[in-house]
Structures are given as C-alpha cells and as structure tokens.
Amino acid sequence: MKEKDTISQGLFGLGVSRRDFMQFCAAMSATLALSSACIPQIAEALEKKKKPYAVWLEFQDCAGDTESALRATKPNIAQLLLDIISLEYHETIMAGSGYFAEKALDNVVKNQKGKYIAIVEGSIPMKDGGVYCTIGGRTALDIAREVCGNALLTINVGSCSCWGGVSSAKPNPTGAVGVPEAVPGIKYVNLPGCPMNVENVTATIVHYLTFGALPLLDRENRPLFAHGKRIHDNCERRAHFDAGQYVRRWGDEGHRLGWCLYKMGCKGPEAYFNCPTIKWNEGMSYPVQAGHPCIACASKDNWDAFGPVYDRQSTIPGAGYRATVDKVGAGIVSGTLAAIAAHAIIRAVKGFKSKEQLAEIKKSEDES
Amino acid sequence: MPKIAIDPVTRIEGHLRVEVQVEGGKVIDAWSSGTMWRGIELIVKGRDPREVWLLLSRICGV
Numbered sequence: 001m002k003e004k005d006t007i008s009q010g011l012f013g014l015g016v017s018r019r020d021f022m023q024f025c026a027a028m029s030a031t032l033a034l035s036s037a038c039i040p041q042i043a044e045a046l047e048k049k050k051k052p053y054a055v056w057l058e059f060q061d062c063a064g065d066t067e068s069a070l071r072a073t074k075p076n077i078a079q080l081l082l083d084i085i086s087l088e089y090h091e092t093i094m095a096g097s098g099y100f101a102e103k104a105l106d107n108v109v110k111n112q113k114g115k116y117i118a119i120v121e122g123s124i125p126m127k128d129g130g131v132y133c134t135i136g137g138r139t140a141l142d143i144a145r146e147v148c149g150n151a152l153l154t155i156n157v158g159s160c161s162c163w164g165g166v167s168s169a170k171p172n173p174t175g176a177v178g179v180p181e182a183v184p185g186i187k188y189v190n191l192p193g194c195p196m197n198v199e200n201v202t203a204t205i206v207h208y209l210t211f212g213a214l215p216l217l218d219r220e221n222r223p224l225f226a227h228g229k230r231i232h233d234n235c236e237r238r239a240h241f242d243a244g245q246y247v248r249r250w251g252d253e254g255h256r257l258g259w260c261l262y263k264m265g266c267k268g269p270e271a272y273f274n275c276p277t278i279k280w281n282e283g284m285s286y287p288v289q290a291g292h293p294c295i296a297c298a299s300k301d302n303w304d305a306f307g308p309v310y311d312r313q314s315t316i317p318g319a320g321y322r323a324t325v326d327k328v329g330a331g332i333v334s335g336t337l338a339a340i341a342a343h344a345i346i347r348a349v350k351g352f353k354s355k356e357q358l359a360e361i362k363k364s365e366d367e368s
Numbered sequence: 369m370p371k372i373a374i375d376p377v378t379r380i381e382g383h384l385r386v387e388v389q390v391e392g393g394k395v396i397d398a399w400s401s402g403t404m405w406r407g408i409e410l411i412v413k414g415r416d417p418r419e420v421w422l423l424l425s426r427i428c429g430v
Binding site for chain 1 (some may be wrong): 403418
C-alpha cells in the first residue's frame, strides 16, 4: 500500500481551497455543537494527521446509506468524507471484483490490524447459519466478526447495521440484527437513520481524528450532537402545533399552508435526530419540511414500535429510550406525551368556534 | 475445464455471484445468484397498506 498524504494535502490536491477547508472545519465544529474556538484545533488535526484506513462493508442493505454519502448535488461533504479517510474497500464503488476485491479487504484487515475504521451498512442475518447474506462464499456474520473484531472502531451507518432496521421489521424473516448484537464487545458508534446523514458521519470521524475520542454518546450509542434533540422541538411547523393548526387530510388547506403533521402520524414528538437543523441535500429540506410526517427512522425498531406510520400516536408505550435521550424515566415520558396530546386537543378546540366544528373535532379525536 | 467464480460482483447495488464454465477459451455455461435476501415480501404482509410503499422503497436505495 502506498504512503498516505495528510488529509489537507489530499484536499488541496483536489482543488479544495484554503478558504473552503476552513469553512469545512467551521461547519464540522458547528455540527458537533462545539465552540468556534475548536475550529483551529480541527484544522490542525486534519492538516497533520495521516488519513486513516477505512473499509465499508455492505450486508443486508439497500445501498441507501452509500447513496446518502455519495449523491450530493455538488462536490462537498461527500467528497470531503472520501478525502479524510482512505477508503480501501467498498463493493458499490470499487473497481476490483471477486478475488481482487476480497484481497483489498484482506490486506487492510491483516496489515492494519487494530488501526482501521470499519464502516458497516446493512444488517446481519443470524437465522439458518447466516445463509441469507454471503459475500465471496462467507456469511455476513463471519466477515463482520473478522473485520469489525480487528478494527480500531466500527461505525454503523443507517438503522440496519445499528439494530436491524427494515430487515428486522416483524416477522424478521432472516433473524436480522445489527452489528453490536452480532459482534458483541467491539468499540462502535451508531449513526442510524434511513438513511443516515453524511454530515453526521463526517463530523463523527472528524471528532475522532481531532480529539482521539468519540463524541458523547447516548444509551443507544448515538452521538448526542446528532440525536440529542427532539425533532418536534426544532420543527418549523411547531408554531402550528402550538396554535392547534393541523393537517387533517392530504392536500387540504392546512397541508398547503404548511401546518402541523401530528395528526397525519408524525412521530416528531418522539424522534431524536438533527434533521431540522442540518437537513438533507445540501441543507435543502427534510421530510417534515417537504410535507410528510416523520417516521422516526433513527429510532430503534421504528417500523413496529410506533404503530402504523400514518396513524396519530395516541397510545404511548412506556419505553424509555424513545422519549428521552438518556435518563428520564418512563413515567415522566408518558406524562409528557399525555400532556402533548391534551395540549393538542385543547388547542384544536380553541381554534374553532362553531358547534358543528367542535362536534367534528370531538368525533375525530374519538376515532383516533 | 475450469469453473470461474466472481463473488462479489462489484459496482452494483446488492450482492451478486457469477460462475462461468469455460471450455477451450469459451464460456459454455454461466450461473448468477443474488446472495442476499431480507424477505421484505413477508415483512409487508398484513401491514397497513398505506405504509407498504415506505418499506418496499427500501428494497433498493439507489
């Protein structure tokens, strides 16, 4: 393997200007919710450190996280991600096939043992000896044990590699689990989402390179900078929730005016992700802004734990992690959510005047 | 005569294995197999039809 450039040499070699580089460092500092005093420290780390070796494994995946990382509209964070790491193996984008692909992976695992970053996309099937996902004749489980087991750090990108995601939705036909369950005891960070957001992946790696440690994590091993705040609390439709202005049917006046999607099934009050602030596609938009309810894609077992996507959250299971990032107990959780629901009803009633309208609201409340 | 297996076939979405039988420098037979299965058909069975598109669209993220 060739000698690696430092990160900034690699960036400047690709035509990234000094100004762009400093802007990138500032953006990373902001995403990580760090003080601007950390910008020079980030810049220094990226200027001096060699690129770490990284391999990107795909198991039971849809390549959606790969797409999320690569399909940006202009060269930017995605390019930067590929420039701050030395990506030696990635099935979807690498040139070599078959033996040559496997050899590239093997080289990293053998020669960089304990020094490389393993990025994993997709779940690992445990049923029937793991036959539901094989690569080069080996099961996903076998590969994960070897590659993640010898890595410096494993980064699980997307909900599937964190805890099973779509593949593990009921009835979980292949016994799909996430990497932490399949390979216990490894050092890892979860960057869930369906798909994950590349800015969070890049920021996590930059944090690790700069400070030699992972950012603060919650109980699901998700970085707090990305999953510490509730979508509902940062939602641009929040004022409409507070005012009792709800979308009641797709395409109704409220929907056209950008009112609150809570009654259309929005899981924002229970979802923790930084979508409303960093958004997607170069900060263009995110599902709630585009008019679709949040499906809590970065929450564990979201396909089953939250009930039907388009049903309003009316019954709140007492599971702690969904209602809080860390230590708030289930009792407080239920109380808070009951308060949200009551608040919503009161606001809705206040917002209307005629008896007919009140009756209609009551009916819809009873139905839901 | 040699049988050549290419696994993984890269630059695609999903997991693919191709085996070819070669005789006298010519491919005389070939087999391809998708080597990953999640059973999304079984996952959507019995679900609220309105949300099925969300699950099915995750068959392929490309």
